Amino acid sequence: MAKITIQNLCKQYKNGEVQALKDISLECRDGGFFCLLGPAGAGKTTTIKLLAGIEAADSGRILLDDVDITDQMPMHRDLAVAFETYALYPQRTVRQNLAFPLQSPLRKNEWTPETMEQRVVEIANLLGIGELLDRLPRQLSGGQRQRVALGRALVRKPKAYLLDEPIAHLDAKLRHRMRGELKRIQMELGITTIYTTPDQLEALSLADTMAVINNGRIEQSGTPAEIYRRPANVFVARFVGDPPMNILTTHLVGDELALNSLMRLKLSEPFRRALSGYPPEKPVLLGIRPKDMRLTPPDAPQAKLHAESGHIQVLGETSVVTLSSDGLEIRLKLATQQAPRRGERVGVDFSIEDCHLFDAHSQNRIATEND
Amino acid sequence: MNAETTQETIVLDARQRRILLGRRLMRWLYYLLTALIVMLFLFPWLWVFSLGFKTRSEILSPTIVWIWKPTLVNFYEVLIAKGYWRLIINSLIVAVSTVTLCIVIGVPTAYAFSRFPIPGKESWFYMILTFRMAPAVVLALPLYILFARAKLLGTYFAPILAHCTFTLPFVIWLMRSFFDDIPKEIDAAAMTDGYSRAGAFFHAILPLVKSGIVAVALFSIIFSWNEFLYGLILTSDATRPVASQIPSLIRPHGTLWGEVCALATTASLPVAFLIFALQRQLVRGLSFGAVKG
Amino acid sequence: MSSKRYIWWWVLPAALLFLIIILLPFITALTYSFRAFSFTDSTATGQFIGIENYRKLVFDQDFYNSFKVTFLYMVPSILIQGALGLGIALLISRAVQRARILIPIMLLPTLLTPVVIGLVGVLTLNPDFGVIGIWLNRSGLIKEAVLGSYKWALPAIIAVDTYQWTPFVAVILTAGLLGLPKEPYEAAQVDGANPVQTFFRVTMPLLWPYFVVAMLIRVIDAFRIFDIIWVMTRGGPGTVTEAVAVYAYRHTFRYWDMGYGSALIMVLFVFISIMVEYLYKALQKWQGAGGSSA
Numbered sequence: 001m002a003k004i005t006i007q008n009l010c011k012q013y014k015n016g017e018v019q020a021l022k023d024i025s026l027e028c029r030d031g032g033f034f035c036l037l038g039p040a041g042a043g044k045t046t047t048i049k050l051l052a053g054i055e056a057a058d059s060g061r062i063l064l065d066d067v068d069i070t071d072q073m074p075m076h077r078d079l080a081v082a083f084e085t086y087a088l089y090p091q092r093t094v095r096q097n098l099a100f101p102l103q104s105p106l107r108k109n110e111w112t113p114e115t116m117e118q119r120v121v122e123i124a125n126l127l128g129i130g131e132l133l134d135r136l137p138r139q140l141s142g143g144q145r146q147r148v149a150l151g152r153a154l155v156r157k158p159k160a161y162l163l164d165e166p167i168a169h170l171d172a173k174l175r176h177r178m179r180g181e182l183k184r185i186q187m188e189l190g191i192t193t194i195y196t197t198p199d200q201l202e203a204l205s206l207a208d209t210m211a212v213i214n215n216g217r218i219e220q221s222g223t224p225a226e227i228y229r230r231p232a233n234v235f236v237a238r239f240v241g242d243p244p245m246n247i248l249t250t251h252l253v254g255d256e257l258a259l260n261s262l263m264r265l266k267l268s269e270p271f272r273r274a275l276s277g278y279p280p281e282k283p284v285l286l287g288i289r290p291k292d293m294r295l296t297p298p299d300a301p302q303a304k305l306h307a308e309s310g311h312i313q314v315l316g317e318t319s320v321v322t323l324s325s326d327g328l329e330i331r332l333k334l335a336t337q338q339a340p341r342r343g344e345r346v347g348v349d350f351s352i353e354d355c356h357l358f359d360a361h362s363q364n365r366i367a368t369e370n371d
Numbered sequence: 372m373n374a375e376t377t378q379e380t381i382v383l384d385a386r387q388r389r390i391l392l393g394r395r396l397m398r399w400l401y402y403l404l405t406a407l408i409v410m411l412f413l414f415p416w417l418w419v420f421s422l423g424f425k426t427r428s429e430i431l432s433p434t435i436v437w438i439w440k441p442t443l444v445n446f447y448e449v450l451i452a453k454g455y456w457r458l459i460i461n462s463l464i465v466a467v468s469t470v471t472l473c474i475v476i477g478v479p480t481a482y483a484f485s486r487f488p489i490p491g492k493e494s495w496f497y498m499i500l501t502f503r504m505a506p507a508v509v510l511a512l513p514l515y516i517l518f519a520r521a522k523l524l525g526t527y528f529a530p531i532l533a534h535c536t537f538t539l540p541f542v543i544w545l546m547r548s549f550f551d552d553i554p555k556e557i558d559a560a561a562m563t564d565g566y567s568r569a570g571a572f573f574h575a576i577l578p579l580v581k582s583g584i585v586a587v588a589l590f591s592i593i594f595s596w597n598e599f600l601y602g603l604i605l606t607s608d609a610t611r612p613v614a615s616q617i618p619s620l621i622r623p624h625g626t627l628w629g630e631v632c633a634l635a636t637t638a639s640l641p642v643a644f645l646i647f648a649l650q651r652q653l654v655r656g657l658s659f660g661a662v663k664g
Numbered sequence: 665m666s667s668k669r670y671i672w673w674w675v676l677p678a679a680l681l682f683l684i685i686i687l688l689p690f691i692t693a694l695t696y697s698f699r700a701f702s703f704t705d706s707t708a709t710g711q712f713i714g715i716e717n718y719r720k721l722v723f724d725q726d727f728y729n730s731f732k733v734t735f736l737y738m739v740p741s742i743l744i745q746g747a748l749g750l751g752i753a754l755l756i757s758r759a760v761q762r763a764r765i766l767i768p769i770m771l772l773p774t775l776l777t778p779v780v781i782g783l784v785g786v787l788t789l790n791p792d793f794g795v796i797g798i799w800l801n802r803s804g805l806i807k808e809a810v811l812g813s814y815k816w817a818l819p820a821i822i823a824v825d826t827y828q829w830t831p832f833v834a835v836i837l838t839a840g841l842l843g844l845p846k847e848p849y850e851a852a853q854v855d856g857a858n859p860v861q862t863f864f865r866v867t868m869p870l871l872w873p874y875f876v877v878a879m880l881i882r883v884i885d886a887f888r889i890f891d892i893i894w895v896m897t898r899g900g901p902g903t904v905t906e907a908v909a910v911y912a913y914r915h916t917f918r919y920w921d922m923g924y925g926s927a928l929i930m931v932l933f934v935f936i937s938i939m940v941e942y943l944y945k946a947l948q949k950w951q952g953a954g955g956s957s958a
Contacts, residue, residue, distance in 0.1 A: 054559040074562035075570075081563040087556035091578050100574075104565030152564065162563075405759045408752055409769060412831055416772040419784055431793040476677035483674035497944060501937040502686050506888040506909035509929045512916045513689030513696070536685050537888075539678060548877075568670075586839075597777045599891040604917070614777040618895065621783075628787060635780035642775050646768040654760075654767060657836055657874075658843020 002065045002159040002192055004028040004051070009060035011046055011216075020046040022216040024060070028160075028194055028209065033186050035207035035224075036196040039239070043216040044196035045084055048164045051194065052081045064159060075106060082153040084164040084196075086145045088137040094148050095120055095133040101156050123151045126181065128174070143170045147178075154185065160192040168197070179206060200240045204228060212236045230356075230371050234363040237287050237356060243320050243331045246293075248286045249360065252278055257286060262325055263305045268352045270368040275357070284366070287356035290320065290333040295340060296347035303347025305330070309340040323348065416636070423633035430628045445629035449620070450637065453630075458613040459638050464527055465602070465612050466595040466642075469534040470588050473542045478584065481546030482572060486558065496547075503540035507600040510536055515604055525607035533601035538591045545590075549583040550576070585649055586656030596642055613638045690933070697926035702919070710923075717927035727928075729903050730911035733818070737907060738886040741822045741829075746879055748826070749833030754867075756834070757841040767838070770831040778828060782895030785824040786811065817897050817905050825892055829885075833878045840874030841867075876950050883943065887936070908932065 004027070011021040021043045028034035036044050049055045051062060053074035062070045069077050080101065088097050098120045102111045111119070124130045127147040137145055150166045167178045183206055186193050197203050203210050204224040211221035212235070220232035231237035231245075238244040250257040250265070255272050257265040265286070267275065275284070296303045307325035319339045323330045323346065330348065340346050357366040365371075422430050424441035450456045483489065484496060514533055515524070523529045553576060561571035602615030617634065620627040646653065697717055702708035721727055760766045773781065789810045791797040800806040810816045848866045857865065890909035893899060899906030899914065906914070912932070916925030 049559070052559070052563045054562065073567065074559070075565050075567055077563075078565075079563060081560070083556050083560060085554065085556050087554065087560040089557065089560075089575055089578075100561070101564035105570065106565045152560070156565075401755075402759075405756055408756055409759075409766060412770050412773055415784070415827070416776065419776065419780070430787075433793055433798055435795060472681075476681060479674045480678035483671060487671045487674070489671065489675070497937065497941045499682075500884070500940045500944060501933065502682070504884045504887050504936045504940055505933065506890055506912060508890060508909045508912040508916060509932050510686070510689055512922060512925050513692040513929070514685070516692055516696075516922070517689055532681075532685050535681060539681060543678065545877075593771070593774060596775070597891075599777070599779050600913075614779055614891075617777070617779045617783070626783070626786075631780065631783055635776055635783075638777070639772065639775040643768050643772060646771055646775075647765065650764045650767045654764070654839045654842055657839030 003030040003063075004034075004160060004192060004194065005061075005063040005066070006047075006051070007061045007063070009047070009050060009062070010058045011043075011050060011055070012058055020216050021050070021057075024213075024216070024218055026211055026218065026221060028192060030065075031190040031192055033183070033206055033208050034192075034194045035203035035210040036194065036213055037198070037200055037203040037210055037240070038196075038213035039198055042213045044198075044213060045164055046216075047213070048081065048162050048194070048196060051162055052079055053077050075104070078106075078159045079162050080153040080156055080158040080160075081162045082150045082164060082166040084166075084168070086137075086149040088145060088148055088152075090137055093134050093136055094124070094129060094140070097137070097148055098123060098133075098151050098155050101152060107156070119155060123155045126154075126185075127151050127178075143174065146170060150178075157189060157191060160194065161186075163193065163195045165196055165198070167202075168199075182206065200242065204240070212239060214239070230365065230367075231287075232365050234285060234287070234358050237358070237365075241289055243290050243333065245287045245289050245356070246330050246332075247358070248288075248328070248330075249283050250286045252280050252282075252284055257284060259286070259305075259328075260326065262328065265304060265352065265355075270370050271352065271355075271357060274366050274368040278366075283360040285358035285360050285363070287358060288350055288354060290331045292354035293330070293332040293334075293348055293350045295321075295332070295334060295338060296349045298345045298347045300347050300349070302349045304350060305348040307346060307348060309342055309344045309346055312339055312342060314339075416639075419632045420636040423629060423636055425629060427625075427627075427629060430632075445633040446637070449627075449630040449634045455613065455616065455634055457609075458611055458616050459641065461527075461606075461610055462596055462612040462614065462638065463641060465530045465534060466592045468527070468531045469538050469595050470591045472531070473535055473538040473591060474584060474588055477539050477542035478546050478577075478580075479572070481543045482550050482576065484543065484547045485550035486555065496544075499540045499543055503537050503544065505536075507533075507537075507598065511600055511604050514601075518605060524605060525610060527610050529605040530602050530610065530612060533605055534595045534598055537598075538595060541591055541594065542587055545587045546580070546583065549580045553579055582652040582656035584656070585652035589646055589649060589653055592642060592645065596638075690929075693926040693929045695926075696922050697930050699923045701922040701924075704919075708923075713923070717923045718931070720924060721927050721931060726903055726906065726911060730906050730908045733903070733905060734887060734889070734907040737818060737822055737825075737889065737905075738883065741825050742879060742882050742886060744822070744826050745830045745833050745882060746875070748830045749837055749878065750871075750875065752830065752834040753837035753841055754863075757838045760838050761842060767835060770835055770838075772831075773828050774832050776828070778825075778891035779895050781824055781828045782892040785820065785892075785896050789820060811897050812901055814901055814904050817901060821893055821896055821905055824896065825886075825889070828892075829882060833882060836878040836881075837871065837874055840871050844870050872950070876947055880943065880947055887939075 006024055006026040009021055009024040010019075012019050024043070024047060026034070036047060038044050046055070050057050053069070053072060057070060060070070061068055064077065089100065092100065099116055101107075102116050102119065121130065121133070124133055127150060129144060129147050129151065132140060132144060137148065140148065146167065146169045150163065153161055153163060153166075167175050167182070170178060179202060195206060207224050209222065210224055210227060212219040212227065214235055220227055220236045227236060227240055231240060234247060238247065248259055250259045252275060253264075255267050257267060259265070278284070298306055305325060307323035307328075307330065310322040310324050312322070313320040314336055317336060318333055319336045320331055320333050321339055323332065332348070358364060359366055423445050424443070425436065425439055426442055426444070429436045429439050484492060489495065510533070514529075514536075518524045518529045518532075523532070557575055557579070558568075558571045561575035562568065566574060596612075597614055598612070599614050602612040603618070606612070606615065613634065617631060620631050620634070698712055698714060699710045700708040700713045700716070701710055756766065756770075776784070786794075788794040789797040789800075791801050791809045797810060800810065806813065806816055808816070810820050844867070848870065849862065852862045852866050888909060889907055890913065893905050893907055893910050894913065897905045899910040912925065912928050915921055915928060
């Protein structure tokens with residue numbers, strides 16, 4: 001168990017042509033479950049590789065329990081990695097793959113053949129690959145291989161787990177179950193875990209702290225609740241939450257926000273104070289989550305916006321409705337039985353308290369005293 | 372079974388029968404062609420082998436002597452009387468030592484070339500390939516001078532070291548292409564699983580290139596077995612490999628054809644057996660991944 | 665990373681061996697190339713003569729001729745061996761799958777060693793008692809002794825070399841064919857490709873890396889050719905079959921001119937190293953070309 005600290009990590013590839021990581025700093029507390037959330041190519045895997053010691057950082061430091069391990073060999077770091085590409089040993093059976101970390105010379109005296117077999121079977125059963133122990137990796141499906149890769153990390157009790165999109169290639173139902181299992185294992189063992197994923201829901205449901213990474217930069221870090229409630233910029237606001245937050249370009253007119261001629265929104269006191277001194281010609285981005293909006297009859301007095309209902313995506317209990325108004329598209333999420341018909345004129349109501357404001361130029365959040 | 376076949380014949384019309392016949396004909400043609408090619412490879416060897424059992428006049432007869440009384444004189448003369456069976460042992464000693472040495476030190480080097488950021492890597496690599504391409508004559512003279520000074524002439528070390536000049540580059544070159552085909556994540560996985568770089572190499576990577584090593588080793592043995600000039604210049608009669616001694620059977624009054632053939636075919640058998648024993652590994656090794664340059 | 669230091673342990677044994685068997689001879693040859701030795705001239709006792717050896721080399725027509733001969737031999741034999749090897753591999757790979765014994769059988773000609781193959785060439789091409797030589801004579805195709813003929817000596821060497829090394833190429837390509845994945849073929853079948861299209865669009869791109877490797881091994885070895893020529897013609901008649909290695913042999917081991925031979929070695933090293941670099945880069949480009957057309 002260990003605390004992991006990353007300080008100002010930089011990494012370039014191809015002689016500087018690709019800047020994979022730009023000054024990354026993170027901290028994961030001892031026993032914490034840390035999620036690194038970001039789109040493909042954001043730098044998640046690179047971060048994992050630098051942490052594991054597979055690749056060397058150009059600059060910056062990695063601390064494990066306040067000990068600098070930046071230059072330490074991977075084997076001495078005692079971190080278990082589940083690779084996104086699986087990296088199974090092709091000539092070894094599933095059983096031999098899972099036992100491989102336990103056979104390391106570092107753990108020579110810790111395991112007897114019996115306890116080893118016991119542990120391998122236990123992990124295999126946990127991951128639902130107990131029947132596949134004598135198969136070779138090439139005889140497995142993608143999802144099965146991924147579970148072996150995960151099992152090879154979980155089989156031992158390292159200082160920390162580094163899991164690189166470990167359940168991305170499982171089918172939806174299994175992924176859901178594995179998510180629960182992973183959280184449970186981690187809570188039970190209390191082993192520090194760093195987990196990367198492109199799936200915001202996975203990150204929100206698993207992490208106790210998380211960071212959003214994009215283009216090799218950390219956009220925001222904090223607890224899932226903090227990141228969801230107070231996204232630091234437009235990227236985080238749209239990346240976290242599904243469907244993505246609606247972003248409307250508005251202008252400050254007196255103490256109101258104007259969206260062309262479609263809408264005039266009276267600002268609440270905290271927002272007004274936050275925007276005092278904001279240049280009036282500069283647009284303000286207004287963010288509102290689809291789930292924070294309600295439909296009203298078109299002529300209802302509380303309707304802040306009027307629009308025409310377009311595409312409706314039914315997700316079971318809830319539906320996502322795309323509304324359009326004068327070239328503007330807004331999505332909102334509501335109970336399926338409340339969904340309008342296609343082409344219907346509707347009104348939209350929402351509360352100013354649920355809104356997020358962003359600077360149009362820097363894309364950063366305009367903080368209020370409530371933040 | 373019987374009912375089925377009769378049913379089948381009833382169903383077939385003339386056109387289908389023609390197609391079936393054509394297909395059968397094609398298959399026979401294919402087998403015939405394959406057999407022909409195999410004979411093309413096999414026949415000259417068998418022919419040389421048969422010459423070993425012929426007398427000089429039978430060999431030099433203007434028409435091929437198809438039926439003759441086989442004689443073992445040539446085999447006896449060259450292998451026992453001249454004692455050239457020892458040369459086959461010499462060839463084995465030289466080839467096996469060379470290839471073992473080159474595999475043991477060449478495979479880790481190839482791995483280093485594949486994985487580590489060696490400064491000026493590609494230039495070094497070209498240089499190594501240059502050594503492979505240099506004709507034996509080019510290095511034979513300086514090696515002769517050098518070995519003479521080191522008093523290595525006439526020992527097994529001389530031909531073994533000389534054969535390393537073309538074997539080691541070959542091993543490094545081909546093994547590197549095998550390693551390049553293995554994802555680096557496998558090394559990374561082993562290292563995070565608690566193994567050193569060397570541990571990862573031995574436990575995770577080497578098992579993957581086992582057949583590749585066999586294939587490269589077999590080819591290297593063939594090249595070493597066939598090498599002629601180094602053995603001629605750098606050895607004494609006691610340590611000379613068999614290929615280098617064959618020209619001694621070309622005598623001013625006429626080549627001892629029967630003995631050449633007897634010696635050559637006998638000498639090719641050990642390697643043929645080796646290839647036969649390891650053919651599965653050879654094919655697997657050669658087709659492993661894509662053997663890239 | 666701290667592991668950087670022991671990168672050197674991985675290459676150290678090979679580096680040491682290269683030092684002994686390549687670098688030391690190379691330096692030896694370099695120093696000898698500026699000195700005078702001669703078998704015939706007793707005043708040449710190894711004294712320093714500057715670049716005299718190099719000057720002699722540059723003006724020696726036989727030196728240029730030896731390169732011409734090497735390429736005249738190399739280009740056709742590589743092309744023929746590549747084409748034949750490919751054809752044989754395509755034809756035989758299915759049979760090899762059932763009877764693996766064909767692999768060692770195919771390699772038998774290669775195992776007879778070039779010296780013997782050359783001698784067999786001498787024997788069979790002899791116009792008095794050689795099977796092929798007599799036949800060529802009687803049928804009137806080639807009236808003269810093949811190996812003594814200015815016109816036919818080199819083709820004869822190419823033929824013998826081809827006989828020995830085509831199987832080698834075929835074995836590499838057969839192994840390549842046996843290792844090809846099945847999915848592209850199934851895809852081609854679904855797309856309704858005919859056998860010719862399948863060959864050019866599926867087989868060739870997949871087989872290309874093997875083909876290029878086999879060809880590179882052959883090019884490299886073809887440049888080294890010595891044994892077959894030495895046994896069959898000793899470079900003659902005249903110098904029509906005197907390839908680079910034979911030329912070098914004549915000067916170093918028959919005239920025993922170690923100074924001239926050493927200068928030759930230096931020039932050859934420079935030439936080969938340039939050739940290798942271009943060859944290897946071209947190879948990678950070809951392999952890329954094969955891959956991208958897949």
